Amino acid sequence: MGTIKQVALGVGFAAALATAAAAQQTHSSKISPSERRELRRDKRELRQDQREVRQDRRELRQDVKRGDSTDVRRDKRELRQDRREIRQDRRETKRDVRKARQP
Numbered sequence: 024m025g026t027i028k029q030v031a032l033g034v035g036f037a038a039a040l041a042t043a044a045a046a047q048q049t050h051s052s053k054i055s056p057s058e059r060r061e062l063r064r065d066k067r068e069l070r071q072d073q074r075e076v077r078q079d080r081r082e083l084r085q086d087v088k089r090g091d092s093t094d095v096r097r098d099k100r101e102l103r104q105d106r107r108e109i110r111q112d113r114r115e116t117k118r119d120v121r122k123a124r125q126p
Contacts, residue, residue, distance in 0.1 A: 058123040065116045
């Protein structure tokens, strides 16, 4: 069941990034270079956050195998927080794209 969640999460991330990339390509002439740099930096931060989530999932699996219940609770809490932050960052990036395209 965990692998299904991971696949769904991965597909969701890919879809979100593809949507953001497609949105930037359609009207890229209206976005200033500084705004473009900021959007690229935001995307880079999102990718870094996703790497951190993958690392946290690995640690969680290791803790479950070892039977460390306190570490499992800590890792689950960190994962939930990381996912919340990623969703918030994604929303902010989309908001920035929309704001940059407005005349």
